[in-house]
Amino acid sequence: MFKSKTKLLQLIVTLSACAFLLIPTIMSVMAGLTANYFKGISSGLTLKWVFQVWELYADSIFLSLWLAIACLIVTLIIGLPAAYGLARHPGWLSRLLEEFISLPLAVPGLAIALALLQLYGSMKGFRASWAFILVGHVLYTLPFMVRSILAVLAAIDLKTLEEGAASLGASPWQRFRDIVVPNAMPGILAGALTVVTLSIGEFNITWMLHTPYLKTLPVGLADSYASMRLEVASAYTLVFFILIVPLLMAMQWASARAQRITK
Amino acid sequence: MGVRPSPYGHTMTNRTFVLACLTPLFIFSLAFLALPLVRLFLESGSGEAGWAIYLDILRRPRYLNTLVLTVLVSLATTFAALAISTTAGMFLSRNRFRGRGTLLSVLTLPLAFPGVVIGFLIILLGGRQGLVNQLTPGHVVFAYSVIGLFLGYLYFSIPRVLLTVMAAAEKLDPALEEAARTMGASPYRVVVDVIVPGLMPALIASGAIAFATAMGAFGTAFTLATNIDVIPMVIYTEFTLSANIAMASALSIVLGIVTWALLLIARSLSGSTVAAGG
Numbered sequence: 317m318f319k320s321k322t323k324l325l326q327l328i329v330t331l332s333a334c335a336f337l338l339i340p341t342i343m344s345v346m347a348g349l350t351a352n353y354f355k356g357i358s359s360g361l362t363l364k365w366v367f368q369v370w371e372l373y374a375d376s377i378f379l380s381l382w383l384a385i386a387c388l389i390v391t392l393i394i395g396l397p398a399a400y401g402l403a404r405h406p407g408w409l410s411r412l413l414e415e416f417i418s419l420p421l422a423v424p425g426l427a428i429a430l431a432l433l434q435l436y437g438s439m440k441g442f443r444a445s446w447a448f449i450l451v452g453h454v455l456y457t458l459p460f461m462v463r464s465i466l467a468v469l470a471a472i473d474l475k476t477l478e479e480g481a482a483s484l485g486a487s488p489w490q491r492f493r494d495i496v497v498p499n500a501m502p503g504i505l506a507g508a509l510t511v512v513t514l515s516i517g518e519f520n521i522t523w524m525l526h527t528p529y530l531k532t533l534p535v536g537l538a539d540s541y542a543s544m545r546l547e548v549a550s551a552y553t554l555v556f557f558i559l560i561v562p563l564l565m566a567m568q569w570a571s572a573r574a575q576r577i578t579k
Numbered sequence: 580m581g582v583r584p585s586p587y588g589h590t591m592t593n594r595t596f597v598l599a600c601l602t603p604l605f606i607f608s609l610a611f612l613a614l615p616l617v618r619l620f621l622e623s624g625s626g627e628a629g630w631a632i633y634l635d636i637l638r639r640p641r642y643l644n645t646l647v648l649t650v651l652v653s654l655a656t657t658f659a660a661l662a663i664s665t666t667a668g669m670f671l672s673r674n675r676f677r678g679r680g681t682l683l684s685v686l687t688l689p690l691a692f693p694g695v696v697i698g699f700l701i702i703l704l705g706g707r708q709g710l711v712n713q714l715t716p717g718h719v720v721f722a723y724s725v726i727g728l729f730l731g732y733l734y735f736s737i738p739r740v741l742l743t744v745m746a747a748a749e750k751l752d753p754a755l756e757e758a759a760r761t762m763g764a765s766p767y768r769v770v771v772d773v774i775v776p777g778l779m780p781a782l783i784a785s786g787a788i789a790f791a792t793a794m795g796a797f798g799t800a801f802t803l804a805t806n807i808d809v810i811p812m813v814i815y816t817e818f819t820l821s822a823n824i825a826m827a828s829a830l831s832i833v834l835g836i837v838t839w840a841l842l843l844i845a846r847s848l849s850g851s852t853v854a855a856g857g
Contacts, residue, residue: 322766326670333663333737334685340700343710347703354708394607397600404597413601417608419616422839424795426811427831430818431615434622434828451611462604488596519693519798534798538695541802546708553696564691565684 341557348551365551369540373552376536377559383446383532384515387453391461391511394454396504399465400496403474414466418459425520428455433524444527452521457514461507464574468503469496471578506574509567517560533559619828626825633829642830645808652729652809653793659729660736660789661782667737668744669774673753690738694731694798701731701803723803731799736792740785743849747781784849791838791845810834 348366352359402410420428429452437443474496481491497504519534526535533556540549624630636642671683689697704710705722712719721727751774759769775782797811804812810830818827 323670323674326666329663330667330670330682330686333667334682337689337734337737338685339710340703343703344700394603398604401597401600401604404593405601413604413608417604417612419612419839422791422842423835424797424811424831424838426795426797426814427619427835428612428615430814430827430831431619432611434824435615435618454607455611458604458607488593492596492600513691517691517693519695523797523801534693534695537693537699538798538801541695541699541702549699550703553699556696560691561688564688567691568687 344550344553345557346550347547348554350547353546353550365547366555368548369552369555372548373531373533373536373540376531376533377555379446379530380516380533383450383453384512386446386450387457387515388508388511390450390454391458392504392508395458395461395507396465396497396500397492399462399469399500399503400492402462402466403469406470414459414462417462420455421459425452425456425518426524428452429521429524432521444529446530449522449525449530449532452525453515453518456518456521457511460510460514464507464510464571465500465503467578468500468574472499474499502570502574502577506567506570509563509570513560513563513567516563620832623825623828623832626823626829628825632825633833635826636829636833641808642813642826645810645813648725648807649794649809652725652732653790655729656732656736656793657786657789659733660740661786663733664737664740664785665744665778665782668741669748672745672748686741687738689735690742692735694735694796694800695802696798697731697734698799698802700734701727701799705730723805723807725807727803728800728807728809731803732793732796735796735799736789739788739792743781743785743788744778747778747849751777780848784845787841787845787848791841794841795834795838 346357347353349361349363350357350359351362351364402414432448432452433443436448442448477495477499478491481495486494517534518532519538522532522535523538526532531539537549537552537556540552544552623632626632628635636646667686671679671686692700702709702722705720705727706712707720709720709722711721721730755777756769756773759773764772795811796809797815800807800809800812801815811834814827814830814834817823817830
């Protein structure tokens with residue numbers, strides 16, 4: 317009797333939390349598809365607002381996709397060898413380096429952006445280019461890539477595998493290419509999906525670094541929330557959800573898969 | 580550590596190769612993380628007040644009030660998220676039923692929503708055209724008040740706390756609770772004497788994560804706190820409107836140290852952090 321009462325209470329709390337998270341999300345999807353939100357759904361469903369968003373903000377969507385791909389490439393180039401290096405040299409120096417590059421996870425993006433602006437703000441060409449925003453995105457996503465690969469590499473017996481290959485005459489580069497990369501694949505995949513998802517959604521750093529000519533999707537969102545009618549803002553949010561939700565689910569799937577290996 | 584011929588005709592030892600692997604990371608984080616942070620710190624002491632600017636944060640009412648308000652909203656968020664997510668997390672990890680996976684997805688999906696989007700969702704709930712204002716007879720608009728800000732922070736804290744608590748709950752032995760119950764303990768005593776102590780490291784860790792994320796949340800505050808002074812908004816206005824670079828830098832340093840230290844505690848207790856965002 318008591319047990320079922322407690323369970324009922326737990327269920328109510330769980331369902332209320334779900335409702336709190338889900339209802340406004342559904343409302344935003346509906347508002348983006350309703351002809352007139354104030355009159356309600358009876359005013360009819362329309363794709364008018366979605367098309368208007370496309371006309372107004374297509375550039376920002378493409379910039380975000382481009383930045384996400386560039387960010388993925390850079391984090392792979394820097395992160396994959398670095399994760400290998402950290403895995404082969406576990407020591408206090410490696411721990412310190414890993415801890416240091418993880419700072420952007422803990423320190424608010426606003427502070428990171430202010431620091432970048434003060435050091436590089438006067439370099440006009442760099443400041444005004446998309447590369448400046450890319451630096452911010454790489455800073456924020458790199459620790460996810462490094463840790464994701466490192467977790468997988470730490471779980472396999474890298475040393476024995478490499479010694480075996482070395483005794484057969486494989487060079488360090490061959491061992492990296494033929495042993496480390498294939499073994500790290502689940503970590504690379506999970507890291508890559510995390511990097512792309514986070515880059516597309518990044519706002520805190522990007523808002524400070526962006527210029528009027530370089531607006532990413534979340535910057536455009538903030539823009540539309542402040543200046544557009546509710547239907548347009550909602551339709552834009554809907555476009556964002558369509559982009560981010562599948563990525564997020566793929567990311568959770570890949571992370572769970574990589575985690576099974578590390579256990 | 581043997582020297583072996585490489586297919587490219589030159590030789591490379593293991594050690595040089597591993598060092599070469601770490602070089603891009605080292606250069607990138609030196610140029611774009613270490614040096615900018617040093618500059619940020621130096622800049623904070625370059626104002627009229629010099630290094631006493633850090634005392635000004637506590638002495639001048641505008642900054643002190645901001646600090647107090649930010650801490651209070653973040654604390655309220657932390658405790659509310661802990662209560663809700665622990666209840667839901669225990670329920671979802673102890674029961675298997677149809678639709679469980681869906682509930683879990685709904686509760687964790689907002690993890691990657693940017694703070695601005697969460698702010699907008701709160702506007703849809705409590706803004707002038709919001710759900711609550713439409714359903715209730717009076718004029719109920721709370722999105723732009725402290726309550727709206729609290730709900731926005733709660734929105735992104737629930738998934739973060741839930742994941743940490745559920746990971747710990749999986750490791751908690753259900754037999755202990757069963758034993759307490761058969762010995763006649765009331766559900767309340769089971770929670771207080773068995774579940775809460777077992778989850779304590781996870782609760783402290785996820786509480787620290789929620790608190791740190793709320794303290795540093797910029798996106799949500801940017802959409803909702805147009806009239807509320809919380810630290811990230813004050814940093815933003817000091818920098819862009821008042822051009823008070825030294826104070827913006829000093830507040831950033833203080834905020835950064837607080838959130839970093841909290842997350843360090845969280846990580847040492849739970850082994851993982853789901854931070855970032857807001």
